[in-house]
Amino acid sequence: MASEAVITLTEANFESEISSSTVPVIVDFWAEWCGPCRMLGPILDDLATSQEGKVKIGKVNVDEAPGLATQFSVRSIPMLVFFKDGKAVDTVVGVQSKDALTKRLAALG
Template sequence: MASEKIQTLTVSNFEQVVSSATPVLVDFWAEWCGPCRMIAPLIEDLADTFDGRAVMAKLNVDEHPDVASKFNVRSIPTLLLFKQGQLVESVVGVQPREALKQLIEKHA
């Protein structure tokens, strides 16, 4: 992961990170997923845009299938937005930057 502003999630830190009072956008992805690679620069851009107001995070579904299964992630990329540990929004597939920005701003 290129950006240090994007947190890497695992089974052990997932709950702690998404429990933040700040909105947390989690990108469920895999290395072999072409659309996931397409959206990665967008997630990095959003991390810069929302620095301090929202957290951007990634979870590799191949490494942590149990977490993906818990949230019914069946295709990737899937983006889930959490606030204070609660799932508040979800989108599947590549989305335009402006749509994701508005989604985050609604909860920031």
Template sequence: MKIVTDASFEAEVLQASGPVLVDFWAEWCGPCRQIAPALEELSTQLEGKITVAKINIDENPATPGKFGVRGIPTLMIFKGGAVASTKVGAMPKSKLVEWVEGSL
């Protein structure tokens, strides 16, 4: 799992060669912490197919603003520099896997 910042977002996500799932999260967000283990597992399970990245919205306010993130956790799949799919809120790992695989 990759940690991205406002400064590295363009290079790590928008210019990535493959799809990137970005988790917009914050330290104080319970549901964000709830889905973190599932995202970790997903990152290992789908290695080579998709990159999983996290961005802390408190430390990096520019990027969430640019992509209209209003609630967290917000998960976005980027392909070729654009948002291909978005989900807001925590979900069980099975739903997460289903969503990601359906977006690949």
């Protein structure tokens, strides 16, 4: 489902992937059974490819990592959390266009 440019995040690798990143990170909290999540997947794949080296995109399956879903108060999916310098700085819920995501990234600097 995800392209090679998108990282699968788990409770085991989440902290190291986020804290070690030198670029902003978008984390997609999603689930297999979620229709809107499946709609967002190709948009994130495209963004990961077109913005390679400028952003890291990771996906957290909420069914496989319930601890992370709880930690970030995920109540609706898809939910995107934007990280900069290892800290969550923005959150958006629902399907977003590539354009909207690109603008949010630009705002992070």
